[in-house]
Amino acid sequence: MNLPDDLHVLLPAYNEGPVIADVIHTLREAGIVHIVVVNDGSDDETGQVARQAGAIVVDHLVNRGAGAAVQTGIELARQENWSYLALMDADGQHVAEDLAKLMANLKEQEADLVIGSRFLASQKGMPRDRKFYNGIANFLTNLLTKKNYSDSQSGLRLLNRKAIEHLDLQVDGFGFCSEMVVLAERAGLKISETPTSVIYTKYSTSKGQDFHVGVRTAFNFLWNTLFK
Amino acid sequence: MEIRLFQILIPAIGLLFVVTQIARQAKGKVTLRETILVAVFWIAVSAVAIFPDRISNFFAELLGIKDNVNAVLFLGIVTVLYFQFLLYNRYKGQQRQLTKLTRMIALRDAETEESKAS
Numbered sequence: 635m636n637l638p639d640d641l642h643v644l645l646p647a648y649n650e651g652p653v654i655a656d657v658i659h660t661l662r663e664a665g666i667v668h669i670v671v672v673n674d675g676s677d678d679e680t681g682q683v684a685r686q687a688g689a690i691v692v693d694h695l696v697n698r699g700a701g702a703a704v705q706t707g708i709e710l711a712r713q714e715n716w717s718y719l720a721l722m723d724a725d726g727q728h729v730a731e732d733l734a735k736l737m738a739n740l741k742e743q744e745a746d747l748v749i750g751s752r753f754l755a756s757q758k759g760m761p762r763d764r765k766f767y768n769g770i771a772n773f774l775t776n777l778l779t780k781k782n783y784s785d786s787q788s789g790l791r792l793l794n795r796k797a798i799e800h801l802d803l804q805v806d807g808f809g810f811c812s813e814m815v816v817l818a819e820r821a822g823l824k825i826s827e828t829p830t831s832v833i834y835t836k837y838s839t840s841k842g843q844d845f846h847v848g849v850r851t852a853f854n855f856l857w858n859t860l861f862k
Numbered sequence: 863m864e865i866r867l868f869q870i871l872i873p874a875i876g877l878l879f880v881v882t883q884i885a886r887q888a889k890g891k892v893t894l895r896e897t898i899l900v901a902v903f904w905i906a907v908s909a910v911a912i913f914p915d916r917i918s919n920f921f922a923e924l925l926g927i928k929d930n931v932n933a934v935l936f937l938g939i940v941t942v943l944y945f946q947f948l949l950y951n952r953y954k955g956q957q958r959q960l961t962k963l964t965r966m967i968a969l970r971d972a973e974t975e976e977s978k979a980s
Contacts, residue, residue: 668975672968692972694964702961706968713969806961861951 637737640717642668645689646703647724651678653837657726658687664730670710671724672703700789701810705803712798719798723789727838732830736792739828746797746823747814749783750790750830760832761839767848774852775812778859779819783827787811790830797823808847809855816859872911876904 643666647654654671661669669689673681675697685691692710694703704721711719720736722728728750736748752760752768768787775786788811793801800821805813818825880901887897910917918930927933 675964690973690975690978692968694968696960696964698961698964702965706965709965709969710972714974804958806957857954861954 636734637665638718639667641666641720641733641737642670642711642716642718643720643722643733644704644707644711645669645671645684645722645724646674646700646707647671647676647680647684648674648697648700648703649676649678649680650724651676651680651683653726654680654724655683655687657722657724658684658689660726661722661730662688664733666730666733668716670707672706674698674700674703699806699810700808701803701813702806704810704814705801708793708798708801708803711793716798717795719793721789721791721793723838725838727832727834728790729831729833732790733792735828735830736790739826740792740794743826744824745826746794746800747818747825748792749785749815749825749827750788750792751783751785751827752788752830752832753784754827754829755831761834764834764839771812771848771852774855775815778812778816781819781825783815783825785827786815788830805855805858807854808851809858812855813858869912873908876908880904 643661645654645657650657658669658671670692671681671684671689672692673684673694675694681691681693692706694706707719707721710716718737718740720733722733732750736750739745740748768785771787772783772785776782779786787808791814797818800823801814801817803810803813803817815825883892883897883900886892887894915930918934921937922928922930922933925933925936927936
């Protein structure tokens with residue numbers, strides 16, 4: 635893959651012990667050198683497994699949510715002066731090779747933030763409930779943004795140095811996906827989307843959005859937006 | 863006007879709270895804003911205790927509610943919701959503090975590629 639040496643891939647992980655080693659090995663096979671796992675207070679052996687698999691592990695002592703884990707990764711990137719930070723879900727649903735597409739798009743479009751969109755590519759195999767929840771979250775996010783985005787909820791993203799410097803997420807939970815897009819627009823960052831694939835397994839569909847998580851996410855995001 | 867026990871008891875309790883709050887503020891334990899909030903709350907409660915009918919009728923007329931008991935219930939619900947809002951806001955603030963603390967410790971103790979290699 636044609637990727638710069640200073641690309642760091644961030645995996646925010648909570649109780650991903652059964653799959654985290656495979657995800658790290660897949661990234662390594664794809665030529666990714668720098669892999670960072672933010673172990674978000676997992677109850678299982680996520681941190682230990684990720685360390686053994688060769689990733690740099692940053693431990694949250696208690697579980698704070700996906701958004702909090704991502705912001706910790708962003709602050710680490712700022713602290714360590716990294717040039718590029720890619721965000722990926724730690725459940726193995728993303729395809730490592732798509733990182734090259736994100737990087738190519740970032741360069742071509744001169745973007746600061748590239749979102750890997752599941753809805754610009756074939757949605758074959760995507761469960762109906764996922765389409766439904768993502769559709770609602772997308773609609774709500776687009777109400778708050780200037781541009782319309784096809785997949786504001788995607789966990790696959792690429793940030794350049796400018797984005798790393800400007801993004802300060804306040805939402806601890808899944809609402810960070812929407813918040814990042816809103817904050818990036820406010821900061822004048824250029825946002826782009828590129829089609830990416832997604833692998834839905836029994837494991838990955840058991841995690842992430844469902845009705846209850848969706849309602850809570852929307853409520854927390856709106857609360858943070860209105861009463862920050 | 864017949865004076866009932868609660869008309870003495872509630873203002874007395876209120877006065878106690880306000881005086882102790884002023885003493886706490888003098889010691890720097892609470893802010894002026896908190897003292898004013900406590901004072902306003904207890905003055906309002908005491909006023910309702912001393913003049914229950916007059917105040918409830920005033921609010922019933924003001925809100926366009928025929929029955930003064932309904933007006934009292936309505937204001938009670940609004941007050942409870944307001945305090946619920948304040949409480950949730952404080953909870954969210956504490957959650958943010960907890961996240962900050964967790965992140966600070968995580969970044970302080972973070973591994974680096976150099977430390978991992980050595």
